[in-house]
Amino acid sequence: MTVFGYARVSTADQDLTVQQDALKAAGCETIRAEKVSGSTTKGRTELAVLRDFMRNGDTLVVTRIDRLARSIGDLQDIVRSLKEQGVALRATEQPIDTSTAAGKAFLDMLGVFAEFETNLRRERQLEGIAQAKVRGVYKGRKPTVDVAKVRELQAAGMGPTAIAEKLQIGRASVYRVLNTRTARRHNTDANSGNQKRSAAEIERDAKLGLID
Template identity: 40%
Template sequence: MNQRIGYARVSTEDQHLDLQRDALQQAGCRVIYEETASGKNAARPELEQCRKALRSGDTLVVWRLDRLGRSLPDLVHIVADLERAGVSFESLSEKIETGSAAGKLVFHVFAALAEFERSLIRERTYAGLAAARARGRSGGRKPKLHDKQLREIRALLRDPDIRVADVARRYNVSRTTLYKYVGAITPHSK
Protein backbone atom coordinates (compact mmCIF):
# COMPACT_ATOMS: atom_id res chain seq x y z
CA MET A 1 0.00 0.00 0.00
CA ASN A 2 1.39 3.38 -1.02
CA GLN A 3 1.91 5.78 1.86
CA ARG A 4 2.17 9.53 2.18
CA ILE A 5 5.01 10.11 4.64
CA GLY A 6 5.71 13.58 6.00
CA TYR A 7 8.94 15.24 7.01
CA ALA A 8 8.96 18.39 9.15
CA ARG A 9 11.95 20.37 10.35
CA VAL A 10 12.57 23.53 12.34
CA SER A 11 15.98 25.14 12.73
CA THR A 12 15.97 26.07 16.39
CA GLU A 13 14.46 24.85 19.65
CA ASP A 14 12.31 27.97 20.03
CA GLN A 15 10.49 27.30 16.75
CA HIS A 16 7.47 25.01 16.65
CA LEU A 17 6.50 22.16 14.35
CA ASP A 18 2.73 22.65 14.84
CA LEU A 19 2.06 24.47 11.54
CA GLN A 20 4.00 21.91 9.51
CA ARG A 21 2.52 18.95 11.41
CA ASP A 22 -1.06 20.21 10.87
CA ALA A 23 -0.48 20.78 7.15
CA LEU A 24 1.11 17.35 6.69
CA GLN A 25 -1.71 15.60 8.56
CA GLN A 26 -4.28 17.48 6.49
CA ALA A 27 -2.41 16.31 3.35
CA GLY A 28 -2.96 12.69 4.39
CA CYS A 29 0.35 11.85 6.09
CA ARG A 30 -0.19 9.24 8.78
CA VAL A 31 3.54 9.05 9.59
CA ILE A 32 5.54 12.24 10.08
CA TYR A 33 9.24 12.40 10.84
CA GLU A 34 10.12 15.53 12.83
CA GLU A 35 13.38 17.11 13.89
CA THR A 36 15.07 20.25 15.05
CA ALA A 37 18.19 20.79 12.98
CA SER A 38 19.74 23.73 11.22
CA GLY A 39 19.38 23.65 7.44
CA LYS A 40 23.16 24.03 7.29
CA ASN A 41 23.66 20.88 9.31
CA ALA A 42 24.39 17.85 7.13
CA ALA A 43 23.48 15.45 9.95
CA ARG A 44 19.71 15.08 10.01
CA PRO A 45 18.99 11.67 11.54
CA GLU A 46 15.20 11.89 11.26
CA LEU A 47 15.44 12.67 7.54
CA GLU A 48 17.67 9.63 7.11
CA GLN A 49 15.17 7.45 9.01
CA CYS A 50 12.38 8.87 6.87
CA ARG A 51 14.25 8.10 3.65
CA LYS A 52 14.90 4.53 4.84
CA ALA A 53 11.19 4.04 5.56
CA LEU A 54 10.09 5.14 2.07
CA ARG A 55 9.20 2.39 -0.42
CA SER A 56 8.58 2.47 -4.14
CA GLY A 57 5.17 4.04 -4.76
CA ASP A 58 5.28 6.14 -1.56
CA THR A 59 5.24 9.92 -1.53
CA LEU A 60 7.47 12.10 0.67
CA VAL A 61 5.55 15.23 1.64
CA VAL A 62 7.05 18.44 3.07
CA TRP A 63 5.39 21.69 4.04
CA ARG A 64 7.92 23.80 2.10
CA LEU A 65 10.93 23.02 -0.10
CA ASP A 66 13.44 24.60 2.28
CA ARG A 67 12.41 22.13 5.00
CA LEU A 68 13.94 19.28 2.98
CA GLY A 69 17.09 20.58 1.28
CA ARG A 70 19.96 22.55 2.81
CA SER A 71 20.59 24.14 -0.57
CA LEU A 72 19.24 23.89 -4.07
CA PRO A 73 21.83 21.29 -5.17
CA ASP A 74 21.08 19.29 -2.01
CA LEU A 75 17.34 19.45 -2.69
CA VAL A 76 17.75 18.37 -6.33
CA HIS A 77 20.02 15.51 -5.21
CA ILE A 78 17.49 14.28 -2.63
CA VAL A 79 14.58 14.44 -5.09
CA ALA A 80 16.66 12.62 -7.74
CA ASP A 81 17.45 9.88 -5.18
CA LEU A 82 13.74 9.59 -4.36
CA GLU A 83 12.90 9.39 -8.06
CA ARG A 84 15.43 6.57 -8.58
CA ALA A 85 13.81 4.68 -5.69
CA GLY A 86 10.35 5.11 -7.23
CA VAL A 87 9.27 7.56 -4.52
CA SER A 88 7.31 10.69 -5.40
CA PHE A 89 7.89 14.04 -3.76
CA GLU A 90 5.41 16.76 -2.86
CA SER A 91 5.85 20.24 -1.42
CA LEU A 92 2.59 21.66 -0.11
CA SER A 93 3.40 25.39 -0.07
CA GLU A 94 4.85 25.52 -3.58
CA LYS A 95 2.27 23.01 -4.88
CA ILE A 96 4.99 20.92 -6.48
CA GLU A 97 4.65 17.16 -6.87
CA THR A 98 6.84 14.79 -8.86
CA GLY A 99 4.31 11.98 -9.17
CA SER A 100 3.37 13.06 -12.69
CA ALA A 101 5.38 14.08 -15.74
CA ALA A 102 4.03 17.64 -15.45
CA GLY A 103 4.98 17.76 -11.77
CA LYS A 104 8.53 16.60 -12.55
CA LEU A 105 8.82 19.29 -15.20
CA VAL A 106 7.61 21.97 -12.78
CA PHE A 107 10.14 20.83 -10.14
CA HIS A 108 13.05 20.90 -12.59
CA VAL A 109 12.03 24.31 -13.97
CA PHE A 110 11.73 25.59 -10.42
CA ALA A 111 15.19 24.19 -9.59
CA ALA A 112 16.69 25.74 -12.73
CA LEU A 113 15.17 29.13 -11.89
CA ALA A 114 16.52 28.97 -8.35
CA GLU A 115 19.99 28.12 -9.70
CA PHE A 116 19.71 31.02 -12.16
CA GLU A 117 18.76 33.35 -9.30
CA ARG A 118 21.78 32.22 -7.28
CA SER A 119 24.03 32.93 -10.26
CA LEU A 120 22.55 36.42 -10.63
CA ILE A 121 23.08 37.15 -6.94
CA ARG A 122 26.69 35.97 -7.19
CA GLU A 123 27.29 38.16 -10.28
CA ARG A 124 25.75 41.22 -8.58
CA THR A 125 27.87 40.60 -5.48
CA TYR A 126 31.08 40.42 -7.52
CA ALA A 127 30.08 43.54 -9.50
CA GLY A 128 29.36 45.42 -6.25
CA LEU A 129 32.72 44.40 -4.77
CA ALA A 130 34.54 45.48 -7.94
CA ALA A 131 32.76 48.85 -7.89
CA ALA A 132 33.65 49.34 -4.22
CA ARG A 133 37.31 48.47 -4.90
CA ALA A 134 37.34 50.96 -7.81
CA ARG A 135 36.27 53.63 -5.32
CA GLY A 136 39.08 52.66 -2.97
CA ARG A 137 37.02 50.68 -0.50
CA SER A 138 37.89 47.14 0.38
CA GLY A 139 35.53 44.61 1.87
CA GLY A 140 36.16 42.15 4.62
CA ARG A 141 36.86 42.40 8.29
CA LYS A 142 38.44 45.40 9.87
CA PRO A 143 42.05 44.71 10.86
CA LYS A 144 42.54 43.40 14.39
CA LEU A 145 45.63 45.53 14.87
CA HIS A 146 46.31 49.10 13.76
CA ASP A 147 49.62 50.65 12.67
CA LYS A 148 50.38 52.14 16.09
CA GLN A 149 49.76 48.78 17.79
CA LEU A 150 51.96 47.01 15.23
CA ARG A 151 54.83 49.42 15.93
CA GLU A 152 54.42 48.81 19.68
CA ILE A 153 54.33 45.03 19.17
CA ARG A 154 57.46 45.05 17.01
CA ALA A 155 59.25 47.08 19.67
CA LEU A 156 58.14 44.73 22.42
CA LEU A 157 59.20 41.64 20.49
CA ARG A 158 62.73 42.97 20.05
CA ASP A 159 63.18 42.35 23.77
CA PRO A 160 64.35 38.71 24.18
CA ASP A 161 62.69 38.48 27.63
CA ILE A 162 59.16 39.13 26.29
CA ARG A 163 57.23 36.12 25.06
CA VAL A 164 54.96 36.18 21.97
CA ALA A 165 52.13 34.62 24.00
CA ASP A 166 52.31 37.48 26.53
CA VAL A 167 52.18 40.11 23.79
CA ALA A 168 49.26 38.31 22.12
CA ARG A 169 47.36 38.24 25.42
CA ARG A 170 48.10 41.94 26.03
CA TYR A 171 46.62 42.92 22.65
CA ASN A 172 43.79 40.37 22.88
CA VAL A 173 44.78 38.47 19.73
CA SER A 174 46.08 34.99 19.04
CA ARG A 175 49.73 34.18 18.41
CA THR A 176 48.73 33.31 14.85
CA THR A 177 47.37 36.82 14.37
CA LEU A 178 50.66 38.28 15.62
CA TYR A 179 52.62 36.13 13.19
CA LYS A 180 50.28 37.19 10.38
CA TYR A 181 50.69 40.91 11.05
CA VAL A 182 54.27 41.09 12.26
CA GLY A 183 55.73 38.35 10.09
CA ALA A 184 58.43 35.96 11.20
CA ILE A 185 59.23 36.51 14.85
CA THR A 186 62.77 35.86 15.93
CA PRO A 187 63.40 32.58 17.83
CA HIS A 188 64.45 34.33 21.04
CA SER A 189 61.00 35.89 21.44
CA LYS A 190 59.04 32.71 22.12
Protein backbone atom coordinates (compact mmCIF):
# COMPACT_ATOMS: atom_id res chain seq x y z
CA MET A 1 0.00 0.00 0.00
CA THR A 2 1.55 3.26 -1.18
CA VAL A 3 0.43 6.83 -0.67
CA PHE A 4 0.85 8.99 -3.77
CA GLY A 5 0.50 12.76 -3.96
CA TYR A 6 -0.63 14.90 -6.86
CA ALA A 7 -0.08 18.66 -7.06
CA ARG A 8 -1.23 20.99 -9.83
CA VAL A 9 -1.32 24.69 -10.66
CA SER A 10 -2.80 26.21 -13.80
CA THR A 11 -0.02 28.49 -15.04
CA ALA A 12 3.77 28.40 -15.24
CA ASP A 13 4.22 31.40 -12.91
CA GLN A 14 2.35 29.74 -10.02
CA ASP A 15 4.22 27.96 -7.24
CA LEU A 16 3.75 24.28 -6.33
CA THR A 17 5.72 24.44 -3.08
CA VAL A 18 2.77 24.84 -0.69
CA GLN A 19 0.94 21.87 -2.17
CA GLN A 20 4.05 19.70 -2.24
CA ASP A 21 4.85 20.48 1.41
CA ALA A 22 1.27 19.61 2.44
CA LEU A 23 1.45 16.33 0.55
CA LYS A 24 4.75 15.41 2.18
CA ALA A 25 3.24 16.16 5.59
CA ALA A 26 0.30 13.88 4.67
CA GLY A 27 2.73 10.97 4.26
CA CYS A 28 2.97 10.83 0.48
CA GLU A 29 5.90 8.67 -0.57
CA THR A 30 5.78 9.73 -4.22
CA ILE A 31 4.59 13.12 -5.46
CA ARG A 32 3.91 14.07 -9.06
CA ALA A 33 3.34 17.73 -9.93
CA GLU A 34 2.54 19.68 -13.07
CA LYS A 35 1.65 23.15 -14.27
CA VAL A 36 -1.32 22.74 -16.57
CA SER A 37 -4.99 23.73 -16.73
CA GLY A 38 -7.40 21.50 -14.84
CA SER A 39 -10.30 22.23 -17.19
CA THR A 40 -9.64 18.90 -18.89
CA THR A 41 -7.69 15.71 -18.25
CA LYS A 42 -6.04 15.91 -21.67
CA GLY A 43 -2.37 16.83 -21.61
CA ARG A 44 -2.00 16.12 -17.89
CA THR A 45 0.84 13.63 -18.20
CA GLU A 46 1.77 13.46 -14.52
CA LEU A 47 -1.78 12.57 -13.50
CA ALA A 48 -1.85 9.95 -16.25
CA VAL A 49 1.39 8.43 -14.92
CA LEU A 50 -0.09 8.15 -11.45
CA ARG A 51 -3.32 6.59 -12.68
CA ASP A 52 -1.36 4.00 -14.65
CA PHE A 53 1.06 3.24 -11.83
CA MET A 54 -1.25 2.99 -8.81
CA ARG A 55 -2.50 -0.41 -7.71
CA ASN A 56 -5.19 -1.91 -5.47
CA GLY A 57 -4.82 -0.65 -1.89
CA ASP A 58 -2.94 2.54 -2.81
CA THR A 59 -4.12 6.05 -1.91
CA LEU A 60 -4.05 9.21 -4.01
CA VAL A 61 -3.79 12.45 -2.02
CA VAL A 62 -4.45 16.01 -3.19
CA THR A 63 -4.68 19.22 -1.17
CA ARG A 64 -8.08 20.11 -2.62
CA ILE A 65 -10.38 18.32 -5.00
CA ASP A 66 -10.14 21.15 -7.56
CA ARG A 67 -6.45 20.27 -7.98
CA LEU A 68 -7.65 16.98 -9.44
CA ALA A 69 -10.54 18.22 -11.61
CA ARG A 70 -12.37 21.44 -12.38
CA SER A 71 -15.54 19.88 -13.77
CA ILE A 72 -17.97 17.45 -12.17
CA GLY A 73 -17.77 15.22 -15.24
CA ASP A 74 -13.99 14.83 -15.07
CA LEU A 75 -14.12 14.36 -11.30
CA GLN A 76 -16.67 11.58 -11.59
CA ASP A 77 -14.61 9.85 -14.29
CA ILE A 78 -11.44 10.03 -12.21
CA VAL A 79 -13.14 8.83 -9.02
CA ARG A 80 -14.80 5.98 -10.91
CA SER A 81 -11.47 4.96 -12.43
CA LEU A 82 -9.71 5.04 -9.05
CA LYS A 83 -12.49 2.96 -7.51
CA GLU A 84 -12.12 0.33 -10.22
CA GLN A 85 -8.40 0.20 -9.47
CA GLY A 86 -9.07 -0.15 -5.76
CA VAL A 87 -7.37 3.20 -5.08
CA ALA A 88 -8.68 5.54 -2.36
CA LEU A 89 -8.83 9.32 -2.81
CA ARG A 90 -8.05 11.73 0.01
CA ALA A 91 -7.81 15.55 0.29
CA THR A 92 -5.75 17.29 2.98
CA GLU A 93 -7.88 20.46 3.16
CA GLN A 94 -11.30 18.84 2.78
CA PRO A 95 -12.98 15.95 4.62
CA ILE A 96 -12.69 13.70 1.60
CA ASP A 97 -11.53 10.11 1.98
CA THR A 98 -13.21 7.55 -0.26
CA SER A 99 -11.97 4.76 2.00
CA THR A 100 -14.60 5.87 4.55
CA ALA A 101 -18.38 6.20 4.26
CA ALA A 102 -18.33 9.81 5.52
CA GLY A 103 -15.62 10.77 3.03
CA LYS A 104 -17.56 9.25 0.14
CA ALA A 105 -20.72 11.08 1.19
CA PHE A 106 -18.92 14.42 1.34
CA LEU A 107 -17.46 13.88 -2.12
CA ASP A 108 -20.92 13.10 -3.48
CA MET A 109 -22.26 16.29 -1.86
CA LEU A 110 -19.51 18.33 -3.47
CA GLY A 111 -20.49 16.90 -6.84
CA VAL A 112 -24.16 17.76 -6.33
CA PHE A 113 -23.36 21.35 -5.31
CA ALA A 114 -20.93 21.78 -8.20
CA GLU A 115 -23.57 20.60 -10.68
CA PHE A 116 -26.16 22.85 -9.06
CA GLU A 117 -23.83 25.85 -9.36
CA THR A 118 -23.15 25.03 -13.02
CA ASN A 119 -26.87 24.90 -13.77
CA LEU A 120 -27.45 28.21 -11.98
CA ARG A 121 -24.64 29.83 -13.94
CA ARG A 122 -26.12 28.56 -17.20
CA GLU A 123 -29.57 29.87 -16.26
CA ARG A 124 -28.15 33.29 -15.34
CA GLN A 125 -26.30 33.41 -18.65
CA LEU A 126 -29.46 32.59 -20.63
CA GLU A 127 -31.44 35.19 -18.67
CA GLY A 128 -28.78 37.78 -19.37
CA ILE A 129 -28.82 36.99 -23.10
CA ALA A 130 -32.62 37.24 -23.16
CA GLN A 131 -32.54 40.64 -21.43
CA ALA A 132 -29.82 41.87 -23.78
CA LYS A 133 -31.91 40.82 -26.80
CA VAL A 134 -34.90 42.73 -25.43
CA ARG A 135 -32.73 45.85 -25.04
CA GLY A 136 -31.30 45.28 -28.51
CA VAL A 137 -27.71 45.11 -27.32
CA TYR A 138 -27.01 41.39 -27.75
CA LYS A 139 -24.50 40.84 -30.53
CA GLY A 140 -23.90 37.13 -30.11
CA ARG A 141 -20.63 35.38 -30.84
CA LYS A 142 -18.08 37.32 -32.85
CA PRO A 143 -17.66 35.99 -36.39
CA THR A 144 -14.68 33.68 -36.76
CA VAL A 145 -14.41 34.05 -40.54
CA ASP A 146 -12.78 37.12 -42.06
CA VAL A 147 -15.19 37.62 -44.95
CA ALA A 148 -13.14 40.42 -46.50
CA LYS A 149 -10.01 38.30 -46.44
CA VAL A 150 -11.79 35.36 -48.08
CA ARG A 151 -12.98 37.57 -50.93
CA GLU A 152 -9.55 39.18 -51.24
CA LEU A 153 -7.87 35.80 -51.61
CA GLN A 154 -10.48 34.66 -54.12
CA ALA A 155 -9.89 37.81 -56.17
CA ALA A 156 -6.17 36.97 -56.10
CA GLY A 157 -6.98 33.66 -57.80
CA MET A 158 -6.99 31.26 -54.85
CA GLY A 159 -9.49 28.41 -54.76
CA PRO A 160 -11.73 27.55 -51.78
CA THR A 161 -9.45 24.75 -50.50
CA ALA A 162 -6.35 26.94 -50.61
CA ILE A 163 -8.23 29.78 -48.89
CA ALA A 164 -9.43 27.45 -46.13
CA GLU A 165 -5.90 26.18 -45.51
CA LYS A 166 -4.38 29.65 -45.47
CA LEU A 167 -6.96 31.08 -43.05
CA GLN A 168 -7.17 27.87 -40.99
CA ILE A 169 -10.94 27.61 -41.38
CA GLY A 170 -13.28 24.99 -42.79
CA ARG A 171 -13.97 24.82 -46.50
CA ALA A 172 -17.70 24.99 -45.74
CA SER A 173 -17.17 28.44 -44.24
CA VAL A 174 -15.33 29.58 -47.36
CA TYR A 175 -18.09 28.24 -49.62
CA ARG A 176 -20.73 30.01 -47.54
CA VAL A 177 -18.95 33.35 -48.02
CA LEU A 178 -18.45 32.81 -51.76
CA ASN A 179 -21.96 31.49 -52.36
CA THR A 180 -23.45 34.47 -50.51
CA ARG A 181 -21.48 36.84 -52.70
CA THR A 182 -22.54 34.99 -55.86
CA ALA A 183 -26.19 35.04 -54.81
CA ARG A 184 -26.04 38.79 -54.15
CA ARG A 185 -24.46 39.41 -57.56
CA HIS A 186 -27.15 37.35 -59.28
CA ASN A 187 -29.88 39.25 -57.45
CA THR A 188 -28.33 42.55 -58.48
CA ASP A 189 -28.10 41.43 -62.12
CA ALA A 190 -31.68 40.20 -62.02
CA ASN A 191 -32.93 43.49 -60.59
CA SER A 192 -30.99 45.42 -63.21
CA GLY A 193 -32.49 43.23 -65.93
CA ASN A 194 -35.96 43.82 -64.58
CA GLN A 195 -35.41 47.55 -64.67
CA LYS A 196 -34.18 47.38 -68.28
CA ARG A 197 -37.10 45.24 -69.36
CA SER A 198 -39.53 47.59 -67.68
CA ALA A 199 -38.06 50.57 -69.54
CA ALA A 200 -38.28 48.68 -72.85
CA GLU A 201 -41.87 47.76 -72.19
CA ILE A 202 -42.72 51.38 -71.41
CA GLU A 203 -41.09 52.54 -74.66
CA ARG A 204 -42.96 49.87 -76.66
CA ASP A 205 -46.30 50.79 -75.13
CA ALA A 206 -45.66 54.45 -75.86
CA LYS A 207 -44.99 53.70 -79.54
CA LEU A 208 -48.17 51.72 -79.74
CA GLY A 209 -50.09 54.59 -78.25
CA LEU A 210 -51.07 52.58 -75.26
CA ILE A 211 -49.74 55.25 -72.91
CA ASP A 212 -49.37 59.03 -73.18
